[in-house]
Every structure is written in C-alpha cells, then in structure tokens.
Amino acid sequence: MPQENRRVRHLSTKMAQANGAIDRQTGGLVPAIQPSTTFARDEQYALYNEDHIYARDDNDLVRLGEQMLADAEQAEDALIFPTGMAAIAALFRTAPNGATIIIQSQIYWGTTKWVREFAARRDIKLIELDASDAILLDSTIAHKRPYLVFVETPSNPWLRVTDIAKASRACKAAGAILAVDSTAATPVLSNPLTLGADIVMHSATKAINGHSDVLAGVLATKDQDSAVWQAIKTDRHDAGAVIGSFEAWLLIRGMRTLPLRMERMSENAQAIAQHLNAHPKVAEVLYPGLESHAQHQLAKAQMPGGFGSLLSFLVKGDGDDALTVCGALELFKRATSLGGVESLVEHRHSIEGPDTGIPTSLIRLSVGIEHIDDLKADLDAALDKIG
Numbered sequence: 001m002p003q004e005n006r007r008v009r010h011l012s013t014k015m016a017q018a019n020g021a022i023d024r025q026t027g028g029l030v031p032a033i034q035p036s037t038t039f040a041r042d043e044q045y046a047l048y049n050e051d052h053i054y055a056r057d058d059n060d061l062v063r064l065g066e067q068m069l070a071d072a073e074q075a076e077d078a079l080i081f082p083t084g085m086a087a088i089a090a091l092f093r094t095a096p097n098g099a100t101i102i103i104q105s106q107i108y109w110g111t112t113k114w115v116r117e118f119a120a121r122r123d124i125k126l127i128e129l130d131a132s133d134a135i136l137l138d139s140t141i142a143h144k145r146p147y148l149v150f151v152e153t154p155s156n157p158w159l160r161v162t163d164i165a166k167a168s169r170a171c172k173a174a175g176a177i178l179a180v181d182s183t184a185a186t187p188v189l190s191n192p193l194t195l196g197a198d199i200v201m202h203s204a205t206k207a208i209n210g211h212s213d214v215l216a217g218v219l220a221t222k223d224q225d226s227a228v229w230q231a232i233k234t235d236r237h238d239a240g241a242v243i244g245s246f247e248a249w250l251l252i253r254g255m256r257t258l259p260l261r262m263e264r265m266s267e268n269a270q271a272i273a274q275h276l277n278a279h280p281k282v283a284e285v286l287y288p289g290l291e292s293h294a295q296h297q298l299a300k301a302q303m304p305g306g307f308g309s310l311l312s313f314l315v316k317g318d319g320d321d322a323l324t325v326c327g328a329l330e331l332f333k334r335a336t337s338l339g340g341v342e343s344l345v346e347h348r349h350s351i352e353g354p355d356t357g358i359p360t361s362l363i364r365l366s367v368g369i370e371h372i373d374d375l376k377a378d379l380d381a382a383l384d385k386i387g
C-alpha cells in the first residue's frame with residue numbers, strides 16, 4: 001500500500017512512483033495483478049483478509065488508481081468507472097425526475113446525445129447553452145436554479161474555455177451542483193475542484209491512460225459526504241460499473257508518465273497551433289494557447305501547466321478539402337479519440353453529421369509525443385494537396 005512521504009512535493013514524483021506503492025509480499029516496485037473475483041474464508045468463516053470479500057468492491061489496483069487520481073485532482077475521493085460515459089451516466093442518474101439540468105452546448109457529441117435521451121426519458125428539463133459565455137451562464141443558473149450544471153473545458157472539438165470559478169459562484173448561490181468534464185485538460189494542467197467545482201470528471205480512456213489501450217472513466221470530489229457523492233457511490237456499487245484488474249493495472253502504468261506526456265503533448269500542440277496559424281492554407285486555429293483565442297487569458301490562469309493536446313483548425317476551402325488533407329496525412333492516424341502518445345486526426349463532420357453545427361472544413365487533431373519537426377512536416381505535406 002502507498003506510503004506518505006514528506007519529500008514528495010510534486011505530482012510528477014508521486015505519479016512516477018505510483019504513490020510509493022510497493023508489493024508487500026515480494027517488494028516488487030510494480031503492483032501485482034490479483035485477478036480473483038472472490039475471496040475465501042477460513043474454517044471459522046473468517047475472511048483471510050478483511051479488505052477482500054468480492055472484487056466488485058474489493059480490488060487493490062482499483063483502490064490504488066483511485067487514490068492516485070484523488071491526489072492528482074486534490075480531491076477527497078475518486079471513483080473509477082469502465083468508461084468516461086459510464087462516469088457521466090452515474091452522475092446524471094443522481095438527478096431527480098423532473099429536475100432542471102444545464103449542459104454546455106457543442107461538447108463531446110456522445111455526452112450530448114446520451115444526456116438528451118436520458119433527459120427525455122426522465123422528464124428532465126434540459127438547457128443547452130454556451131457555458132464559455134460567463135454572463136449567459138450566470139444569469140441562466142440564477143434564473144433556472146438547476147439541480148446540475150455540466151461543463152466541458154476546454155471543450156471538444158471547439159476548444160472553448162469556461163470560467164470554472166465564476167460558474168462555481170453562480171452554482172453555489174443557486175444551490176446547484178457544478179460538474180466539470182476536464183478530459184482535455186487532465187489533472188496535470190487544471191484542477192477544477194480547487195476552483196470551486198463540486199465534481200470533476202475525466203474520460204481516462206484519453207490522456208490519463210495515454211496509450212489507447214484502456215477504456216475508463218473517473219469522477220472525483222472534494223466533499224465525499226455530500227448527498228450527490230453518496231448517491232454516485234451507491235450507483236456505482238449497485239449498478240456494478242467497475243473495471244477489472246488488468247485494466248486497472250494498465251491504467252496505473254499509464255498514469256506514471258502522465259505529467260511527462262502532458263508536458264510534451266502541450267508543447268507539441270502549442271507549436272503546431274502557432275505553425276498552422278501562420279499557414280496560408282489555414283483559415284482559423286482553435287487552441288486556448290494562442291493569444292488570438294477568445295479566452296486565452298482565462299485559460300492561462302485556469303490551466304497553469306499548459307493548454308493540452310487537443311486542437312482544431314479550419315482549412316481554407318470546403319469539406320472535400322478537409323477530407324483531402326486528412327487523407328494525405330501519414331503520421332497523424334485517422335482515428336477517433338484523443339490524448340494518446342500517437343497523434344490522431346479526425347474529420348468531426350463525417351462523424352457527427354450535419355445537425356451539430358460542426359463546419360465541414362474543421363479538422364481536429366490530438367497531438368502526441370512524436371518529434372515536432374516530423375508532425376509539422378506531415379501537416380505541411382498534407383496541406384500542400386489543396387488549392
């Protein structure tokens with residue numbers, strides 16, 4: 001089990017050492033995988049180990065992963081789910097029938113789609129608005145007094161930045177819960193709980209794991225006694241939304257390098273954003289690290305560690321031009337998802353269709369840890385193929 005060490009002052013140290021966990025049976029620096037789903041009792045019917053009855057609750061690797069994530073988010077408690085969507089669903093399922101919920105518009109399409117269908121089933125009044133507009137968000141919270149406000153910052157794929165501290169003040173005054181999907185920021189670049197959010201959520205499938213080989217989600221809170229957290233915990237237990245030992249082991253291994261990866265990915269993404277911003281075939285770059293970004297100053301304050309790996313740009317031209325560029329890339333792999341060590345490209349309009357307002361000329365990049373010169377050359381060669 002992890003040891004408290006007063007010499008550990010920085011997240012990168014803590015993460016690299018997996019919170020200091022050492023396997024007590026062997027001294028192994030890497031935690032052992034215990035795949036058993038159930039645990040034996042002795043002849044007197046006493047458990048061999050009080051902490052182990054049944055693996056839905058009792059998995060040391062999941063416990064270690066949750067502790068690492070709680071530490072990273074400066075949270076009191078964290079829960080790991082099988083996917084980001086399972087975490088989001090557990091949060092929204094705490095809402096009473098007929099409640100009012102505000103969600104940010106034009107966020108990850110899977111969230112919007114699921115929440116819309118859920119709200120319709122449960123008679124929930126759903127308000128979708130641009131949460132990066134702090135005045136609009138403030139007045140809607142004050143007027144509608146919702147149960148829950150759910151924002152995604154920076155948002156995928158528009159890279160809009162919501163002012164978490166302001167949103168938190170408005171939520172507190174109205175008695176609403178503020179939840180932040182911080183997937184694109186990761187706990188390395190931003191800590192929404194320290195800015196007043198009640199719950200922070202991540203798709204750990206993305207940069208937290210970082211190697212495109214585990215599905216997982218996270219919720220964390222700074223108030224583990226709150227009614228919403230207790231309801232989420234019960235829901236996760238009773239609905240059984242947990243991961244297995246192998247996934248938890250991979251997730252912990254991925255998290256050991258999270259700070260290092262985010263540093264490199266943010267540096268690469270910043271350099272690519274600047275490069276594309278000056279490119280004659282590019283109409284606009286959406287990246288909070290650019291001074292031209294509408295919320296650049298806010299992003300600087302809210303994301304002191306960097307601006308993340310996600311960026312979008314619009315080519316000069318139409319959807320066919322954007323697809324030509326995507327098709328001509330060799331290093332950026334044409335695949336959905338984000339936050340992995342390998343760079344990815346996505347034409348979101350082809351995925352979302354015409355109803356969500358994504359321009360046909362928009363290309364989304366997830367920038368990995370490759371050498372920056374190779375990534376720039378790949379983009380230049382692909383952009384050369386259009387008008």
Ligand SMILES: Cc1ncc(COP(=O)(O)O)c(C=O)c1O
Nearest residue numbers: 083084085108156183203205216
């Ligand atoms: C911002 C954001 N939130 C949530 C999710 C859902 O996560 P998962 O795919 O792990 O269910 C995604 C997935 O792309 C995402 O990008």
